[in-house]
Amino acid sequence: MSAPSAPGIRQAPGTPPATSTPHPRTPGRALDWRVRFTGLSLIWGFSFLLIKVGTDGYAPFQVTSGRLLFGTLVLVAAMAVRRERLPRSGRTWAHLFVAAFFLNALPFSLFAYAELTIPSTLAGICNATSPLWGMALSVVALSQDRPTRRRVAGLGLGFIGVLTVLGAWQGFTGLDLTGTAMALLASLSYPIGWIYVRRTLAGTGASTLALTGSQLLVATLLLALVTPLFTSMPTHFPLAPTLAVIALGALGTGLAVLLQYGLVEEVGPTTAQMVTYFIPVIATTAGVALLGEELNWNTPVGALVVLAGAALTQSRVRGSTATSGGTTGTGTRRGRLSRS
Numbered sequence: 492m493s494a495p496s497a498p499g500i501r502q503a504p505g506t507p508p509a510t511s512t513p514h515p516r517t518p519g520r521a522l523d524w525r526v527r528f529t530g531l532s533l534i535w536g537f538s539f540l541l542i543k544v545g546t547d548g549y550a551p552f553q554v555t556s557g558r559l560l561f562g563t564l565v566l567v568a569a570m571a572v573r574r575e576r577l578p579r580s581g582r583t584w585a586h587l588f589v590a591a592f593f594l595n596a597l598p599f600s601l602f603a604y605a606e607l608t609i610p611s612t613l614a615g616i617c618n619a620t621s622p623l624w625g626m627a628l629s630v631v632a633l634s635q636d637r638p639t640r641r642r643v644a645g646l647g648l649g650f651i652g653v654l655t656v657l658g659a660w661q662g663f664t665g666l667d668l669t670g671t672a673m674a675l676l677a678s679l680s681y682p683i684g685w686i687y688v689r690r691t692l693a694g695t696g697a698s699t700l701a702l703t704g705s706q707l708l709v710a711t712l713l714l715a716l717v718t719p720l721f722t723s724m725p726t727h728f729p730l731a732p733t734l735a736v737i738a739l740g741a742l743g744t745g746l747a748v749l750l751q752y753g754l755v756e757e758v759g760p761t762t763a764q765m766v767t768y769f770i771p772v773i774a775t776t777a778g779v780a781l782l783g784e785e786l787n788w789n790t791p792v793g794a795l796v797v798l799a800g801a802a803l804t805q806s807r808v809r810g811s812t813a814t815s816g817g818t819t820g821t822g823t824r825r826g827r828l829s830r831s
Contacts (some may be wrong), residue, residue, distance in 0.1 A: 524757050530697040531747055535743060537777050542739065543611040545736045546603055547768075550718075561736070561744070563711045564741070569700060570700055580695070591685060591709040594680070594706065609674060613674065615773075616793070618677070618773070619768075619794065620649065620675065620679075622805055624803055627646060629686060632686045641803050752761065768802070
């Protein structure tokens, strides 16, 4: 899901500029990469279910605050183990503030609010539209990303899939338009952030882990300021929602990013980003099986069309290393891997 987008690679369930420092070695590196790939897919796929459970006991901003807090703690711990230092440049911190807003604070909050009124299955599918938004925006914002017939076709196909999921021919009957719009805006927020960090934070000299941890720290502080303005302190801490928020942060926002680094380093960004296509499938399965959410025929059919379109927009141009998702200075391709 919108995993946290992190500087160095593209993110929610989060997902950014490359640095000259190698990716940190991650927990479970001794495990076969296929096992870690499966684990990452499950973690991000279940993130939408965890958001839904979390909002059963807490306000959306509280869910987001908890998610960021526990995710930051995981990355800070990893930084301490690696003896990584926080960036020292004020300019870098200013860029990290913008990145934290578009890649973490805004989309995480929008997904939490969206799932008050829409099923987690729909939120997971909306999240899969990020590559489509990214391709459309990169054509405008990044001069080196030239549109091709295949990518334009993928973009059109993807948005036909979105309309299929939403049941456009029925006049969107039974659909909460506000919640759906929030989920789609959350998915749009990721590529805006990716493009921004690609143009501002690449080549800063700081390690990917340090930039990512700093970005999440900024997002956590931002939510710490915003949350009290819209919510009051919870008077009780229900078990299931509390565990969901902890898992959403520690696993879906912290550990998942570390696992992603290891996969990108070991098998390359192209293979690692394939996790993108499993997230909506897992999110849909989890929502139907564990939350009892309804599934009409147009939802899975539309989701498959969305994923097919997204795959076309990510295809490589023959004879070039450029992609619709873009490449970073170290050759890291930005996939949807971010999360929710």
